[in-house]
Amino acid sequence: MEIELSNRAKTVLFTIITDFIRTGDPVGSRTISKRGALDVSPATIRNIMADLEEIGLLVQPHTSAGRVPTERAYRFYVDSLVKVSDLTTSEERMIEKNLNPPSREFKDVVRETSRVLSEMSRCVSMVSTPGFSETQFKYIDFVRLSENRILAILVSKTGMIYNKLIRVEEEFNQEKLAWMSRYLNDILSELTLKDVRRKIIQEMRSEKNLYDNILMNALKMSRNLFDAEIIDDELFIEGSTYIFDYPEFTEISRMKEIFKTFENKNNLIKLLDKVTRADGVKVYIGSETNIQTMRDCTLVASPYRKEGNILGSIGVIGPTRMDYAKVIPIVDFTAHLITRLLDEE
């Protein structure tokens, strides 16, 4: 629903939110009046505040405290009030300087970017990496571990590695496996996963006529491999200890709740997935995350790409009272940074 506010009301709301973000304390009419952005008396401010409270943008923790912004207020703030400016080049330089991935490998780059992101934003940061089904096929290989156990190794175009144990009845020696993988690599090269599935079925039909047992086996094995939603995406979480710095989470039971959410990951993966399907920085405030335990928390996230394709999302979780004006551009920059790093190769 639309929110219509007079300029004055906007100014008051803006002042309250920025002040509250800075200090964490409820903001009173006196304080706002003194800020001088409006040059009216506290009493006038109080009237405006009462109005804002009626619309559901402010609440008081108790009768004689100042006002605190509601979720709706943050939403409105993020949508219409906040001024996000780009980072200065010196800030960008700073971030890049802090970034020292141990290698140029996909996972290392991703994790290190996440680390820096959490450091810069002083929030918990998360990165989702694509499940195999999201990426393009690059390479498959089979390794014989024992008589009836074969390790399938899949490499995506992005250089990520997925693997899966396969149990087989009959025995394959490594040579046969090499043959199988060569064949599969040949026919599946560069396909997206959807196409891989189709291709396999199609090949199975035609191979049936050739009666080539080994290749048929290769196809069967790979079909099982690609059929199961085997290889789920991962989620890296960095800087979870920043939670301890926020007074709103000091209660032990609350902390436990939050850390449980981090430990479980499922809900967060789902949430980040939504971002991955979107474009640009997205902000989920409190209940918008659809995660009960994430009340009073905000997710700011953005997808990242490689060679134009979205691979996953990177973002931060912090209190709803986070410094949006700073965090949003940082997330944005970091998402671009990771994209650049991945493409640079």
Add this chain to the structure above:
Amino acid sequence: MEIELSNRAKTVLFTIITDFIRTGDPVGSRTISKRGALDVSPATIRNIMADLEEIGLLVQPHTSAGRVPTERAYRFYVDSLVKVSDLTTSEERMIEKNLNPPSREFKDVVRETSRVLSEMSRCVSMVSTPGFSETQFKYIDFVRLSENRILAILVSKTGMIYNKLIRVEEEFNQEKLAWMSRYLNDILSELTLKDVRRKIIQEMRSEKNLYDNILMNALKMSRNLFDAEIIDDELFIEGSTYIFDYPEFTEISRMKEIFKTFENKNNLIKLLDKVTRADGVKVYIGSETNIQTMRDCTLVASPYRKEGNILGSIGVIGPTRMDYAKVIPIVDFTAHLITRLLDEE
């Protein structure tokens, strides 16, 4: 240094420790007297307690509180007093029933075992997995990612996968790479890492005479690969939220410290490494861990094996006031369980 105690003193110490483990409250003379294990008056107990305090086995948090065991006391308790009994079969059954790894793959088994361990012990659990250098060579493969980037994939005999990005000057097509890996698999099969290194150097000498450029390249690449202490071991941590259940860690700053230690992992890896070199269950109490932030914490850990070879360690971290009599056998059983699961294949 040796600790000599009369039977009576031992009984008192034992009672205090078990009581403190159970409740977390300092134990007074009255309580012990009432327990009835000794049937003397509180006054007598007080005398004994004063003695124990003098030796450094007990302390009082303040003048008029009961006594609390010191680190030394726990050490003595673990070494000489505690009665660890094996788990009952029903308990063992219970653990096994809870264990449902999503696959029989090494990492999944390890992680799931860790999860169950933390659940049973109500402590944070950790598992270290072997770095590549600890295991035996099984398989190597190269995947061409782009003109000058090659992905090396290593599989250990245990079925663990390690990978490393290699940058090359000249271009190799996938066929050449296949050739190279075939060759390497041939000569390195089943060797331990130490032998792999030697073998590579040895081969380089002899190949030099053959002037086979591709194979020489293969050797060079693999030497880089195996020379660098590239592929470090990992550490899985599960159930870190159990920390919140212990009153001794309620202070925020303390919690932050502990979680930082979990996040960093390095120190913990080092610590678990010590265990890996040992045999059977090891207990590190407080400062014995050599980690400053782990004061008031105890690590109980044991190595696990596959086919007789030690791969890593599994263990739990909890307050020094943990239930050793329960935790020690649980860790022991779990280590054997994981060993069994890995061998069962």
Add this chain to the structure above:
DNA sequence: ATTAGCACTCTTATATGCGGAGTGCTAAAA
């Protein structure tokens, strides 16, 4: 429409008092 003034509410910090738990010491009992 705005604002000064004021009574009112609620929180937070500080002081105060008191019961309880546990001790150490002493002197008596075993």
Add this chain to the structure above:
DNA sequence: TTTTAGCACTCCGCATATAAGAGTGCTAAT
């Protein structure tokens, strides 16, 4: 000589009382 009862003492934890401060809503005057 060892054990124990008795007692004075200490310190914590808890509840209660009190005061200061911050902020509000309302009213009446500007």
